[in-house]
Amino acid sequence: MAILEIKHVSKFFGGLAANSDVSFEMVTGMIMGLIGPNGAGKTTLFNCITGYYPPSRGEILFDGHRMNGLNPDAVCKLGMARTWQKVRPLAKMSVVDNVMVGALCRTNSLKKARDIAMEKIKVVGLEKRIKVLAGSLPIGERKKLEVARVLATKPKLLLLDEVMGGLNPAESEEIIQLILDIKNLGITQMVIEHDMKAIMRISDRIVVLNSGEKLAEGNPQEIVSNKAVIDAYLGGE
Amino acid sequence: MQNMRGMSTLPVLLTVVAVIALFLLPNFVESTYALHIMILIFISVIMGSGWNILGGYTGQYSVGHAAYFGVGAYTTIVLMQYQHIAPWYGVWAGILVAVAIALIIGSICFRLRGPYFVLASIAVAEIFRVTALNLKKLTNGAEGILITDIPPFKIGDIVITDFMSKIPFYYIGLVTLIIAIIVTWLLQNSKLGYYFQAIREDQDAAHSLGINLTVYKNVALAFSVVFTSLAGSLYGLYVGFIDPTTVLALDLSVQIVMICIIGGIGTIFGPVIGAVVLVPFSEALRSNMIAQALIDSGLVNENSGVGTFLKEQLSHAHVLIYGILLVVVILFMPDGILGFIRKKLSAKQRKEAI
Numbered sequence: 001m002a003i004l005e006i007k008h009v010s011k012f013f014g015g016l017a018a019n020s021d022v023s024f025e026m027v028t029g030m031i032m033g034l035i036g037p038n039g040a041g042k043t044t045l046f047n048c049i050t051g052y053y054p055p056s057r058g059e060i061l062f063d064g065h066r067m068n069g070l071n072p073d074a075v076c077k078l079g080m081a082r083t084w085q086k087v088r089p090l091a092k093m094s095v096v097d098n099v100m101v102g103a104l105c106r107t108n109s110l111k112k113a114r115d116i117a118m119e120k121i122k123v124v125g126l127e128k129r130i131k132v133l134a135g136s137l138p139i140g141e142r143k144k145l146e147v148a149r150v151l152a153t154k155p156k157l158l159l160l161d162e163v164m165g166g167l168n169p170a171e172s173e174e175i176i177q178l179i180l181d182i183k184n185l186g187i188t189q190m191v192i193e194h195d196m197k198a199i200m201r202i203s204d205r206i207v208v209l210n211s212g213e214k215l216a217e218g219n220p221q222e223i224v225s226n227k228a229v230i231d232a233y234l235g236g237e
Numbered sequence: 238m239q240n241m242r243g244m245s246t247l248p249v250l251l252t253v254v255a256v257i258a259l260f261l262l263p264n265f266v267e268s269t270y271a272l273h274i275m276i277l278i279f280i281s282v283i284m285g286s287g288w289n290i291l292g293g294y295t296g297q298y299s300v301g302h303a304a305y306f307g308v309g310a311y312t313t314i315v316l317m318q319y320q321h322i323a324p325w326y327g328v329w330a331g332i333l334v335a336v337a338i339a340l341i342i343g344s345i346c347f348r349l350r351g352p353y354f355v356l357a358s359i360a361v362a363e364i365f366r367v368t369a370l371n372l373k374k375l376t377n378g379a380e381g382i383l384i385t386d387i388p389p390f391k392i393g394d395i396v397i398t399d400f401m402s403k404i405p406f407y408y409i410g411l412v413t414l415i416i417a418i419i420v421t422w423l424l425q426n427s428k429l430g431y432y433f434q435a436i437r438e439d440q441d442a443a444h445s446l447g448i449n450l451t452v453y454k455n456v457a458l459a460f461s462v463v464f465t466s467l468a469g470s471l472y473g474l475y476v477g478f479i480d481p482t483t484v485l486a487l488d489l490s491v492q493i494v495m496i497c498i499i500g501g502i503g504t505i506f507g508p509v510i511g512a513v514v515l516v517p518f519s520e521a522l523r524s525n526m527i528a529q530a531l532i533d534s535g536l537v538n539e540n541s542g543v544g545t546f547l548k549e550q551l552s553h554a555h556v557l558i559y560g561i562l563l564v565v566v567i568l569f570m571p572d573g574i575l576g577f578i579r580k581k582l583s584a585k586q587r588k589e590a591i
Binding site: 050052071072073074076077081082084088089090091092093097100101102104105108110113149150153 | 426427428431432434435437438439441442443444445446447448449450503
């Protein structure tokens with residue numbers, strides 16, 4: 001069953017089409033990789049899906065709801081959560097408080113929120129850092145904190161924007177494991193990533209964007225052998 | 238953030254002792270001047286705590302809180318002087334009017350972020366000041382309103398107080414202050430407190446975590462305005478005179494912010510410390526106490542050029558010295574006095590641990 005349907009979505013900034021006529025579907029439980037060269041419109045698409053921009057044209061359906069015009073907070077309440085390419089820790093709050101803010105989306109009780117937070121912190125492996133201020137964490141742990149925080153909002157669909165960006169290979173490997181663990185929890189994920197090896201490993205399907213348009217869609221094997229994709233990345237004639 | 242169990246017993250004990258001492262104080266202090274200073278401190282703490290909820294916890298730096306201070310003061314006092322409505326009802330009317338106005342302004346101004354919000358808040362307060370100056374029928378314009386007398390507070394036929402001395406204002410101020418601190422503490426330990434701080438730290442992140450920014454900013458503003466308006470009403474009743482240049486001035490807006498910045502914004506006791514430092518300091522400057530003390534101590538010769546200069550000019554320079562104080566605090570104690578003390582304490586603990 002399709003959890004997310006993107007139907008002919010376009011987003012214009014003035015005359016510039018950051019996304020034009022992008023369509024695809026996501027099935028519950030899958031990991032969808034979203035790739036493309038810089039400026040291809042990946043983050044813009046994320047912003048349209050999660051309510052930061054209204055799409056200029058087209059329609060986004062999530063879990064049966066029409067998402068156009070919803071605000072990010074309403075999107076989150078419906079069960080769709082995102083992380084940020086540039087991490088956004090709540091710097092002067094502790095790790096557990098950060099995750100509790102996410103958990104409070106589903107409960108009014110601080111005690112319940114703390115329990116949920118501790119559980120999610122365990123999932124990402126930050127148990128030893130709960131009392132540390134989020135602003136003083138190194139980048140790898142900040143990325144994990146973001147994931148714990150969105151997990152605490154009890155999402156059905158998670159959108160991860162370059163969670164491996166700026167990490168060393170060992171840290172990236174941990175994140176890959178984390179994404180696969182989250183898949184096992186039954187949460188559907190859309191992942192933007194530049195690390196091709198990683199994206200090929202974790203994705204069930206991949207959508208390739210180029211200059212705002214959908215260039216290709218398929219499983220990882222199809223994508224690596226797709227001529228248009230190779231041209232876009234390596235530069236063809 | 239502290240939770241209930243995480244609070245150590247010493248600060249709680251100190252607070253309880255301080256509160257008891259403050260309740261007993263008027264029995265031992267004869268000086269009305271000392272009581273006067275205490276009442277001014279109380280009012281400053283109340284308005285500081287009010288600002289702190291919006292500025293300190295939610296990160297929306299309003300430099301226009303004099304608007305709500307003034308609206309509270311004017312509503313209460315206009316109702317009392319012209320409609321003969323007793324101030325213990327008028328105060329609530331003041332809060333209602335101030336909150337209603339604040340929510341209208343908030344839903345417009347909260348679209349702006351950072352410095353743009355600050356500028357808008359200043360502009361709004363100036364609109365109120367100029368309006369009060371020109372709405373002569375309601376506010377008596379620049380002449381202000383002089384309170385002729387406050388009706389005695391009765392329950393049945395028993396007169397509780399006739400407001401003839403400073404004592405009733407002292408106790409009303411003290412109780413309101415305690416309520417302000419308790420409310421701040423309750424907020425800090427609630428979902429609202431978490432949401433306010435999340436908005437302060439990163440609005441976009443907060444938004445993506447299911448926090449409706451407009452709603453929660455306005456909730457913070459409403460809490461903030463309740464105490465600011467209360468402080469305004471109390472001030473007007475206590476001083477017995479209000480005019481636009483005292484209760485609606487930019488000076489006042491800045492002072493409210495300074496109380497919090499100097500004490501430590503986003504902390505429960507920051508406004509208390511800020512007011513305790515700032516109010517006596519500005520009173521000492523205004524009444525020429527500092528210049529006189531310098532002369533009396535023999536540091537400065539009264540008849541020398543410096544002596545006459547200080548005597549004549551220092552009392553006018555309190556705004557200048559405020560400014561210097563603010564720069565010093567921001568340079569050396571960016572988290573305010575309370576933040577500075579906390580940092581020193583935790584550094585000491587860490588040293589001891591090693």
